[in-house]
Amino acid sequence: MTLKIEAKVLTAxxxxxxxxxxxxxxxxxxxxxxxxxxxxxxxxxxAAPDHFTMNPAEQFAAMRQMREAGLQVAAVYHTHPETPARPSEEDIRLAHDPGMVYVIVSLVRGDDPVRAFKINQGKVLELPLEVVTA
Structure with missing residues (x-):
């Protein structure tokens, strides 16, 4: 499986x-x-540099907006402000949905900034990323 993503989304x-x-x-x-x-x-x-919890009300609103726009959830993303784009021990421990793609965005200069992963019972599989320019 390859995660295809528009270049403008990566920039965003x-x-x-x-x-x-x-x-x-x-x-x-x-x-x-x-x-x-x-x-x-x-x-x-x-509001932490090494952990995130999504706001549940915003999660439901986003899901509703996706459905209304005819879109499907493709991935959860989060940033690593000071570390590479790879799952931390906590990311692996908290990845409860084996069907979900987890995208990690590193803000470290010189690092590969965006990588995608499937995480299932502690096993991490990196997915190829295909950037599409509109």
Whole structure:
């Protein structure tokens, strides 16, 4: 499985992450016909640089907006302000949905900024990322 994502969405994720420094940013990625074409920024209730908890009311609102727009949830994303784009021990421990794709955005200069993963019972599988320019 390859995660196909529009370049403008990648740019928006990096911008969201930079606005939230020093804390992690989080949200959903939504797709139409297998192409991630939109992101939904959610509030990190923890306001922490190494942890995030999505606001439940915002999660429900984002899901409703996706349904109304004919989009599907493609991934959960969050940023790592000071570490590479790979799942931390906590990310692995808290990944409860084996069907979900987890996108991690690193704000560390020189690092591969965006990577996608499937996480199932502690096992991490990196997914190829295909960037599509509209």
């Amino acid at each position: 994720l990096l911008e969201h992450g930079r606005r939230e420094i020093p804390n992690e940013a989080c949200g959903y990625l939504a797709a139409r016909e297998g192409l991630v074409c939109r992101h939904f920024e959610l509030t990190n209730q923890d």
